[in-house]
Amino acid sequence: MNASGNGAAADLLVADRDGVRTVTLNRPHRKNAMTWAMWRELADILRDTGMDRSVRALVLTGAGGAFCSGADISVPDARHPMDKMRIFSDLALQLHELPTPTVAKVTGVAVGAGWNLALGCDLVVATPDATFAQIFARRGLSLDLGGSWLLPKLVGLQQAKRLTLLAETIDAARAESLGLVSWIVAAGEIDEFTADLANRLAAGPPVALAQTKALLNEGADATLREALAGEARAQGVNFATADAPEAYAAFAGKRTPRFTGAWSLPPAGSGKDE
CATH class of the missing domain: 1.10.12 (Lyase 2-enoyl-coa Hydratase; Chain  A, domain 2)
Structure with a gap:
């Protein structure tokens, strides 16, 4: 499976291996800031992933030493603001309701909607130099991509208000202490760690x-x-x-189980147990 974006190189890269799908945000020159076309395409990828039984785990990451710096507001887009928010809402729901376990592999910045994209994943692995910010207030905006729902559940109401009203930038250690990062892993080890984690999830029932x-x-x-x-x-x-x-x-x-998720009941009309 391959996803392409505008320009010579694909803005979203999709690679499948051994039941693990890796989706890479691929605009490193903009710290993987997302265009509206990318948000919509990512929602489509997530929808397809949920319907593909061969995909048993999904890793979401960014290219070039950054995760995602949020929406790219420098790219002109004539859509009505409510249409744009419907794209965000669709993506947030697709990620939250995806039956496939998801892992965010965060290096560098995860900002605004980019951070909420990571928080929408089931598990978050980050390097020590990763930084996080609910930057919306600095842009004259309020929360989106599910942040208003996710943050109070993850850190409690007061900490959610501190992170969002002050738009503070926090490091990986602080994020881990708040329960917003599952593991901190050295930059030279994060690829191997995340691959092993995804493989363990893919091997599960x-x-x-x-x-x-x-x-x-x-x-x-x-x-x-x-x-x-x-x-x-x-x-x-x-x-x-x-x-x-x-x-x-x-x-x-005394062996390792081989899980498939296969339905074991006899099909209707088979005559068994009737």
């Missing part, structure tokens, strides 16, 4: 992981009763796949 991700996302706004009901429904689906029996068999055989 895809249906169970997708449901766990959804349960956690939904659980943030659910009552205990609603969360328990969701867990019961999810486990019923898990037991209908080949992965739960495979896990037990692998444990008994």
Whole structure:
């Protein structure tokens, strides 16, 4: 799969290997600031990823030593502001609801919508020199790309207000202490670390992981009763796949399980168990 952007080189690069899809923001001369065409194209890539069962994990990263400096406001665009925000909303929902586990690999800057793009991923790996800023207030803007929903849930309301109202720039260590970075890894080791992490996610039970991700996302706004009901429904689906029996068999055989997510119930009309 390959995504192309405007100009001689593709603005979004997509590479698949061993069940892991890596999407690279590829405008290093602008610290990977995103044009509106790129935001929309990335939403399409995420939509396609969610429908592709061969993709078991997704890594989102940036080229040239930066993650993403947000939206490129220097590129003229005649779209109505509400149309632009619909593009943002579509992308934020695609990322949040993607059944595939996602990892943001952050080097250099992650600013504004670029930082919220990373926060929308399930896990964040950053180098020690990575810096983060909810820069919107400095641009006369308020939060977008889901930041108003993500930040209070991740760091609490007061810290979210501090990060956004003051538009402070923080380093990777501070971000990790706030729970906004999962791991800090040296620049020379981050590629190998992230590849191993993505491979571990890709080797997991895809249906169970997708449901766990959804349960956690939904659980943030659910009552205990609603969360328990969701867990019961999810486990019923898990037991209908080949992965739960495979896990037990692998444990008994002292081997590594081979998860596929395959449906194990007989098809309708097969005559079995009728």
